[in-house]
Amino acid sequence: MPSAVTGEAMPRTARTARAGLPxxxxxxxxxxxxxxxxxxxxxxxxxxxxxxxxxxxxxxxxxxxxxxxxxxxxxxxxxxxxxxxxxxxxxxxxxxxxxxxxxxxxxxxxxxxxxxxxxxxxxxxxxxxxxxxxxxxxxxxxxxxxxxxxxxxxxxxxxxxxxxxxxxxxxxxxxxxxxxxxxxxxxxxxxxxxxxxxxxxxxxxxxxxxxxxxxxxxxxxxxxxxxxxxxxxxxxxxxxxxxxxxxxxxxxxxxxxxxxxxxxxxxxxxxxxxxxxxxxxxxxxxxxxxxxxxxxxxxxxxxxxxxxxxxxxxxxxxxxxxxxxxxxxxxxxxxxxxxxxxxxxxxxxxxxxxxxxxxxxxxxxxxxxxxxxxxxVLPRRAAAAVRQRVPTVPLWPRPRWAADRVPAGATVLTDDYYALRMLPAYGPYTVAPAYPDVFLPDERRRREATRRYYAPATTRAGRLGVLREYGVRWVLQRAGRPGLPPDDPALRPRAHGPGGMTLLEVVAR
Structure with missing residues (x-):
């Protein structure tokens, strides 16, 4: 235990405690x-x-x-x-x-x-x-x-x-x-x-x-x-x-x-x-x-x-x-x-x-x-209680439901924000990169192709052209989004995920 000393002879522990930082x-x-x-x-x-x-x-x-x-x-x-x-x-x-x-x-x-x-x-x-x-x-x-x-x-x-x-x-x-x-x-x-x-x-x-x-x-x-x-x-x-x-x-x-x-x-x-x-x-x-x-x-x-x-x-x-x-x-x-x-x-x-x-x-x-x-790091119930009281940066759900079905090296077409940033972690490629790439010469073209595929006015032939151009084998899209419908002869539904997401295999282009 520190002794009771006053002035400059006070032990450093006590001095720091008085400063508000024990x-x-x-x-x-x-x-x-x-x-x-x-x-x-x-x-x-x-x-x-x-x-x-x-x-x-x-x-x-x-x-x-x-x-x-x-x-x-x-x-x-x-x-x-x-x-x-x-x-x-x-x-x-x-x-x-x-x-x-x-x-x-x-x-x-x-x-x-x-x-x-x-x-x-x-x-x-x-x-x-x-x-x-x-x-x-x-x-x-x-x-x-x-x-x-x-x-x-x-x-x-x-x-x-x-x-x-x-x-x-x-x-x-x-x-x-x-x-x-x-x-x-x-x-x-x-x-x-x-x-x-x-x-x-x-x-x-x-x-x-x-x-x-x-x-x-x-x-x-x-x-x-x-x-x-x-x-x-x-x-x-x-x-x-x-x-x-x-x-x-x-x-x-x-x-x-x-x-x-x-x-x-x-x-x-x-x-x-x-x-x-x-x-x-x-x-x-x-x-x-x-x-x-x-x-x-x-x-x-x-x-x-x-x-x-x-x-x-x-x-x-x-x-x-x-x-x-x-x-x-x-x-x-x-x-x-x-x-x-x-x-x-x-x-x-x-x-x-x-x-x-x-x-x-x-x-x-x-x-x-x-x-x-x-x-x-808290258990789910405790974490929910904390989120009610203080702001937090929300975590992303891991897309294993889709990644487990897409082989490494296959190309996936999607415009989903999270899928673009998460699927490549498991081995697949995407048509457009999720981030700006100073060494990718056709980056703008890839982004435009993705936008064109999901544009409401794009014809079926135009969408199939995008799939052929980039060798797309899989499409990941949300229900209700423009694009080839899940029942299109060129596609085959393979899995359904949260938020109305559907994984579609391209069987014909």
């Missing part, structure tokens, strides 16, 4: 959040892009050297074929484990790298033991009161749905890279040691290009934030790291990395990143204030510099209509979240009490706003 509660709360994410890794909730990453594994397992497009039957490269996914496909092929089992292992690896990455980076920013668990809580809970889930953007809700994605692994590696870079410049590592930093940066860029852009901004901020600025010897090491990073980017065989620069077609789906900003990110404001305090003490504070760089890119994207630039959001969120944790853990006196109270209130608000993630 020291013993921080590791417990951080552990609980990590445990919840561990359950997510095992549960693997399905919403968003999980089907895309499962499809990537399916294609690599089928043909490791020439997998082709992951969603449609076309021989094109894809930026989704990253070193991490190739490694997972090799693991799946060697062990015979199912695609979703391997994705669960990927989620565990991503969670491990993320947690250890937060710890490694925070240790370079603060000597206080409370800083790490507080930083982890801030990273997970401090966004806003409006649910927001996007790959590469850290929050409890977002990570619960994206743990298995390469973006989570890339974010964990980015935090590790920043921590190693701070050590490298502070300890004046020798030039050859910087080659490892270059390889790590290249791995991040190849695994998730948007997170790679955030990683590069962070490297620039941590280099410019060093006091004094790097010596000529350190700049030589940085040059080595840059040269080594370029080699894998130029040599990666699965897609031309630099062809992604300025690729068209990505801005439309990213416009939601610029909507409802206050509701999505209001709880980050205390972190922005903490960044301001750090900037006043040090005009080249690396966290403040990273925030400024991220804000500049994000703002430029909004003003110019390049909505895809909004994917640098982690460059704004992470430094603000870490700054608040570090400042709160190291505060003293009246400032400690104020910061502790503000941080505790923000964390509790964030926890309540994101309490809907509990529905992903």
């Amino acid at each position: 020291r013993r509660a921080l590791p417990a709360a951080a552990g609980a959040m990590t445990g919840l994410l561990l359950l997510m890794a095992l549960r693997l909730p399905w919403a968003g892009d999980l089907g895309m990453h499962a499809a990537v594994l399916e294609r690599l397992r089928t043909d490791l050297l020439h997998p082709g497009n992951p969603l449609v039957n076309a021989d094109t490269p894809s930026p989704y074929y990253s070193p991490w996914m190739v490694l997972l496909a090799l693991l799946a092929s060697l062990t015979g484990w199912s695609t979703f089992t391997v994705l669960r292992l990927a989620a565990l690896a991503g969670l491990l790298l993320l947690v250890t990455g937060v710890r490694a980076l925070v240790r370079t920013l603060s000597p206080h033991r409370a800083a790490f668990p507080l930083a982890l809580l801030c990273l997970l809970l401090l966004q806003g009161v409006r649910l927001f889930a996007w790959s590469g953007v850290p929050s409890l809700t977002s990570l619960a749905l994206t743990l298995a994605y390469p973006s989570t692994l890339a974010l964990g590696l980015t935090l590790q890279l920043w921590a190693l870079t701070r050590r490298a410049v502070d300890e004046s590592w020798r030039t050859p040691a910087f080659a490892g930093l270059g390889l790590l940066a290249a791995l991040i860029l190849l695994c998730h290009q948007f997170t790679g852009a955030v990683a590069v901004l962070g490297l620039l901020a941590f280099l410019l934030g060093r006091r004094p600025l790097p010596t000529p010897g350190l700049w030589a090491g940085i040059g080595v790291a840059l040269a080594v990073a370029l080699l894998p980017l130029l040599a990666w065989p699965y897609y031309p990395f630099f062809a992604l620069t300025g690729a068209p077609g990505l801005d439309g789906i990213h416009q939601p990143l610029y909507t409802h900003l206050a509701g999505k990110f209001c709880l980050v404001l205390p972190g922005v204030a903490a960044l301001g305090a750090r900037l006043r003490r040090d005009g080249r504070d690396p966290l403040a510099l990273l925030f400024a760089l991220g804000l500049a890119v994000f703002t430029a994207g909004g003003l110019s209509g390049h909505w895809a630039w909004g994917r640098v959001l982690p460059a704004l969120l992470v430094p603000a979240q870490l700054a608040l944790a570090v400042e709160t853990a190291g505060a003293a006196g009246h400032r400690r009490r104020v910061l502790g109270a503000v941080t505790a209130a923000a964390l509790l608000t964030g926890a309540w706003a994101q309490a809907g993630v509990l529905t992903y």
Whole structure:
């Protein structure tokens, strides 16, 4: 039991408790959040892009050297074929484990790298033991009161749905890279040691290009934030790291990395990143204030510099209509979240009490706003009770009823939002891709063919022409939708699913 001591001699546990953040509660709360994410890794909730990453594994397992497009039957490269996914496909092929089992292992690896990455980076920013668990809580809970889930953007809700994605692994590696870079410049590592930093940066860029852009901004901020600025010897090491990073980017065989620069077609789906900003990110404001305090003490504070760089890119994207630039959001969120944790853990006196109270209130608000993630692991009745009280991102029903009947490699025609994003996870192709594809030259034509098939004015001959053109063997459509009727001689009903969905086999074209 701590002794009753007053003033500055008061034990740290008691001092932190008075600040509104009991020291013993921080590791417990951080552990609980990590445990919840561990359950997510095992549960693997399905919403968003999980089907895309499962499809990537399916294609690599089928043909490791020439997998082709992951969603449609076309021989094109894809930026989704990253070193991490190739490694997972090799693991799946060697062990015979199912695609979703391997994705669960990927989620565990991503969670491990993320947690250890937060710890490694925070240790370079603060000597206080409370800083790490507080930083982890801030990273997970401090966004806003409006649910927001996007790959590469850290929050409890977002990570619960994206743990298995390469973006989570890339974010964990980015935090590790920043921590190693701070050590490298502070300890004046020798030039050859910087080659490892270059390889790590290249791995991040190849695994998730948007997170790679955030990683590069962070490297620039941590280099410019060093006091004094790097010596000529350190700049030589940085040059080595840059040269080594370029080699894998130029040599990666699965897609031309630099062809992604300025690729068209990505801005439309990213416009939601610029909507409802206050509701999505209001709880980050205390972190922005903490960044301001750090900037006043040090005009080249690396966290403040990273925030400024991220804000500049994000703002430029909004003003110019390049909505895809909004994917640098982690460059704004992470430094603000870490700054608040570090400042709160190291505060003293009246400032400690104020910061502790503000941080505790923000964390509790964030926890309540994101309490809907509990529905992903609770029993059905309990989950329903939670959904009545807090908002949640709904999960998608798995389409096994249809996927079990369609053989891998067969082409399915559908315009159903969920089917387009889920069926390729089990091996089939779709006529049109669910997502924009910068390497698919006939993407627009495929989308138009799908629209034409389901257009009310299209003749039977026109619909049969679409089936022949793309080698369609199966049609998945909802009852009442335009298209060939289930009793058409060219089709044979094979299964009925929820919501009036029917799986039809094409028997004549």
